[in-house]
Amino acid sequence: MKDNVHSLLGPYVVNAVTPAERDAFRDHMVACEDCRDEVASLTEVTATLADAQAVTPPRSLRDSVMAEAAQTAQLLPLDDGLDATATGTTHAVTETTETTETTTVSAPVTDISVGSTRHVRGSHRFGRRGALAGIAAASVLLMAAAGIGLSVHNSRQEQLVAEQELMMVTTAPDAHSMDLDLGAAHLVMSDRMNGLVAMGHEAPMPDKGMEYQLWLVMDDGKSMPGPTFMPEEDGEFVAIMHTSFDGVTGFAVTQEPTGGSQEPTSNPVSEVQL
Amino acid sequence: MSTARHLRAVSSGDRAVADGASSTSSGLDPSESSPLAHAAHSVDLAPLLLQTGQGSTSAYEQLYNEIAGSVFGVALRVVRDSHMAQDVAQEALVEVWRHAARYRADAGSARSWILTIAQRRAVDRVRSEQAHTNRILNHAPRDQVVPADQDEVVNTMFAQWQGARVRAGLAALTERQREALELTYFKGYTHYEVALALNVPLGTAKARVRDGLIKLRDAWEADA
Numbered sequence: 138m139k140d141n142v143h144s145l146l147g148p149y150v151v152n153a154v155t156p157a158e159r160d161a162f163r164d165h166m167v168a169c170e171d172c173r174d175e176v177a178s179l180t181e182v183t184a185t186l187a188d189a190q191a192v193t194p195p196r197s198l199r200d201s202v203m204a205e206a207a208q209t210a211q212l213l214p215l216d217d218g219l220d221a222t223a224t225g226t227t228h229a230v231t232e233t234t235e236t237t238e239t240t241t242v243s244a245p246v247t248d249i250s251v252g253s254t255r256h257v258r259g260s261h262r263f264g265r266r267g268a269l270a271g272i273a274a275a276s277v278l279l280m281a282a283a284g285i286g287l288s289v290h291n292s293r294q295e296q297l298v299a300e301q302e303l304m305m306v307t308t309a310p311d312a313h314s315m316d317l318d319l320g321a322a323h324l325v326m327s328d329r330m331n332g333l334v335a336m337g338h339e340a341p342m343p344d345k346g347m348e349y350q351l352w353l354v355m356d357d358g359k360s361m362p363g364p365t366f367m368p369e370e371d372g373e374f375v376a377i378m379h380t381s382f383d384g385v386t387g388f389a390v391t392q393e394p395t396g397g398s399q400e401p402t403s404n405p406v407s408e409v410q411l
Numbered sequence: 412m413s414t415a416r417h418l419r420a421v422s423s424g425d426r427a428v429a430d431g432a433s434s435t436s437s438g439l440d441p442s443e444s445s446p447l448a449h450a451a452h453s454v455d456l457a458p459l460l461l462q463t464g465q466g467s468t469s470a471y472e473q474l475y476n477e478i479a480g481s482v483f484g485v486a487l488r489v490v491r492d493s494h495m496a497q498d499v500a501q502e503a504l505v506e507v508w509r510h511a512a513r514y515r516a517d518a519g520s521a522r523s524w525i526l527t528i529a530q531r532r533a534v535d536r537v538r539s540e541q542a543h544t545n546r547i548l549n550h551a552p553r554d555q556v557v558p559a560d561q562d563e564v565v566n567t568m569f570a571q572w573q574g575a576r577v578r579a580g581l582a583a584l585t586e587r588q589r590e591a592l593e594l595t596y597f598k599g600y601t602h603y604e605v606a607l608a609l610n611v612p613l614g615t616a617k618a619r620v621r622d623g624l625i626k627l628r629d630a631w632e633a634d635a
Binding site: 144145146147148150151152153154155173176177178179180181182183184185186187188189190191192193194195196197198199201202203205206207209210211212213214215302305309310329330331332 | 464466468471472475479480481482483484485487488497500501504505508509510511512513517518519520522523524526527529530531534562563564565567570573574576577580592595596597599600601602603604605606607610612613614616617618619620621622623624625627628631
């Protein structure tokens, strides 16, 4: 499983990863000096690629940059750094160092629950009419036994990425659909895209204080935690998971206390054998 | 390079738009030839970034002079629209101002830290501007728009030098590695999209990106 994170190194350096993967890889780098060094080294390569593109910008760029900088508060160094010091720019900060560096690996379950409650709007972009009118998506990268989830943000960027991930999996050449007994639902998996999507409608609401959680059932009998999800009022739901399918023999959905669990604490409400 | 642009470049003398910039419209093509008339190395920007992080606007202006050409250039290369590139460059440069105090030398050079921000901003922009399918199905280049009112103070001399290095390095890559870097770094594809567009397994797509970067590094280290 660790190899999965390592393999993100190249894509990470060229920003070809999803926000969830970026967070996961940064978490990984905290503990992995080799990856840190390699990223620093390969980032110099990309800087050279960028330098070769240099073009003299218009004078107006300087004026507007200086004007905006003059009104933009600077962040303190990370040690004392809280984003509260930032009051200036109104730009949507799509991804900033401080948000990811404060992400902790120690509470992966909580992260998952946060990720799972993201609501992806505007799903008509999928071209899948009303069935996905309002969907909650979770993207989880599986690292060792712990899922590393998403940051709290529910930015448009992340929604788009979630939509893209969903489409990548469901339209993959090797996409494989399986019925899931949770209202009218199914699972779609793509080995090629390393992705699993659970989606459907008419799902009953879980018990009070509970959420659904998706699990990978492994060949050693253990279950690997996936994202939690809640149906919309009309019972629609979507959950997305990034994972390899090595050693996976099936999938399960359980009800878990809000925030999800590391191991299933209840019998599955639905099971699918591969 | 268009005639008009060439004339402008000539008339602006030493601050001429370096020829390396012409690769903005033609991509990672090692066969593209450009005479290396001037070799200008890039300077270490860490001291300027450090002072910027302490609130020095004059350091920030100098930093701008050194880096704005590359920031704007890479933004233009990715988003392929001059107005949007200015917007992206502004976002990136203000982010540099805002985050300067958080730069850490162990994460790489100041220059690469800034350019990573610029490329990421540009990539984020194309991902949100363009429907994903459009990007996959149609990635024909758009004409580059040359800004009318160029800022002569901005240093782009190294573009020519780096352009030559880049072409030499790219020649060492396999076509597939070059393609993977082109799609990710300059077109903003995620590794999932690369896998889908090239019809290769995800692991292969990820490996091509990394192998390509490593090969470029090795090629450049050899001639350093």
